[in-house]
Amino acid sequence: MDKIMDIFQIKNKILFLFFTIVVSSCSKTIELKSKNKITIELGQTSVSALMIADGKSRLTFEYSIFDENNQPVKNITPVFYANNLKIDGLEFKTTKSGEYNIFAKINDIKSNVIKITARQSIEYEVVKLPVIVHVIGDLESYKSVSQRFYSVPFLKEKINLTNDILRNRVKGNLRDANECDTFIELYLEEKAPDGTTLPIAGIHKIDSPLGEKSGDEVLEIIKKNFWNPNKYVNFYIFDKLKGGAAGYAGFTQIGGNISSTPVNYIVMDKGIGPFPHEFGHYLNLNHPFSICSEPQIKDIPLYLPTPDSNKPTFYDRINCDGIRFTSFTPLDYGGYWQSYTYDQRKVMRNVIDNGVGIPTPKNIAKSGRISVGESNNIKYFGNNIIYCNGQH
Numbered sequence: 001m002d003k004i005m006d007i008f009q010i011k012n013k014i015l016f017l018f019f020t021i022v023v024s025s026c027s028k029t030i031e032l033k034s035k036n037k038i039t040i041e042l043g044q045t046s047v048s049a050l051m052i053a054d055g056k057s058r059l060t061f062e063y064s065i066f067d068e069n070n071q072p073v074k075n076i077t078p079v080f081y082a083n084n085l086k087i088d089g090l091e092f093k094t095t096k097s098g099e100y101n102i103f104a105k106i107n108d109i110k111s112n113v114i115k116i117t118a119r120q121s122i123e124y125e126v127v128k129l130p131v132i133v134h135v136i137g138d139l140e141s142y143k144s145v146s147q148r149f150y151s152v153p154f155l156k157e158k159i160n161l162t163n164d165i166l167r168n169r170v171k172g173n174l175r176d177a178n179e180c181d182t183f184i185e186l187y188l189e190e191k192a193p194d195g196t197t198l199p200i201a202g203i204h205k206i207d208s209p210l211g212e213k214s215g216d217e218v219l220e221i222i223k224k225n226f227w228n229p230n231k232y233v234n235f236y237i238f239d240k241l242k243g244g245a246a247g248y249a250g251f252t253q254i255g256g257n258i259s260s261t262p263v264n265y266i267v268m269d270k271g272i273g274p275f276p277h278e279f280g281h282y283l284n285l286n287h288p289f290s291i292c293s294e295p296q297i298k299d300i301p302l303y304l305p306t307p308d309s310n311k312p313t314f315y316d317r318i319n320c321d322g323i324r325f326t327s328f329t330p331l332d333y334g335g336y337w338q339s340y341t342y343d344q345r346k347v348m349r350n351v352i353d354n355g356v357g358i359p360t361p362k363n364i365a366k367s368g369r370i371s372v373g374e375s376n377n378i379k380y381f382g383n384n385i386i387y388c389n390g391q392h
């Protein structure tokens with residue numbers, strides 16, 4: 001013991017720590033020659049290194065400690081730091097935006113550093129977009145044919161769900177560090193283009209046979225039933241879409257003149273399942289899958305499809321770097337469909353500010369040159385249409 005005490009006098013606290021660990025591991029042979037007897041490995045349990053400085057967004061971490069033989073060391077807890085400030089355990093929240101270096105320390109032994117960015121929390125003006133849902137089908141068959149959409153409460157449920165996602169009100173224990181309130185909402189418009197009150201708010205029925213419709217047939221119906229896009233988000237509900245698509249939508253044109261640029265609309269089959277998904281496309285959001293390069297959105301991991309990835313219960317994805325993550329975005333085919341992210345909001349708010357043919361407060365105020373049956377001055381329908389079939 002005397003010999004050991006001598007060594008202590010010339011060694012620093014790190015070695016004392018190591019000594020403690022080794023003793024607690026019941027080892028009989030104690031060698032205190034190297035300063036690097038243990039190593040601390042800090043890892044991040046979320047894929048993105050981005051978060052929001054709103055005091056709620058949090059990034060979480062995990063750590064491992066190894067001895068000189070690369071064996072795990074238990075029963076010792078490091079102290080965690082963000083820059084040089086101690087943080088409380090394995091999660092980090094902040095209200096101050098900026099760059100942070102996260103690391104763990106045990107005395108003078110320091111882990112690897114994880115660099116993260118906390119982005120400024122932003123509040124926008126709430127924008128409410130009026131929706132008209134053009135329901136295609138034989139009017140007489142509505143009463144007898146059992147189709148979920150023809151229940152108005154079912155449509156309202158979908159609108160409410162979409163609004164909950166848009167306003168980040170969906171409850172769930174698992175949270176995305178980049179989820180945020182887009183300050184965008186939808187509502188069912190009560191007025192027809194001629195100013196009269198619609199029999200059912202937000203619904204315009206089109207007399208056309210039920211059954212499968214091809215892309216050309218769909219477009220012909222849209223052209224004849226296209227309401228002023230400066231005053232309505234035009235949704236179209238068909239009985240069945242050829243090719244099995246659950247829905248599709250285009251990208252809204254940024255800048256330009258409405259008469260010479262493609263106007264946008266949303267098409268779905270009667271299940272109207274992908275409502276928040278298609279509305280995301282309408283506000284220029286891409287799918288997060290199928291490519292691994294040049295992401296439009298930096299705070300959602302990209303992934304390539306796997307045979308299992310379209311299963312509705314498949315919430316866990318493996319990103320392009322091979323890291324497992326939980327999917328929260330409605331722009332995925334599966335996952336929790338819980339929220340839009342900070343970067344997605346940036347794209348969406350740009351459409352709100354600068355989109356052509358979208359019923360934002362700015363555009364609604366413009367004179368409405370286009371009304372029922374008067375879509376001749378629109379030359380192009382659809383811009384960068386994205387087809388969504390629920391399968392990769």
Ligand SMILES: [Zn+2]
Pocket residue numbers: 277278281287386387388
């Ligand atoms: Zn899609």
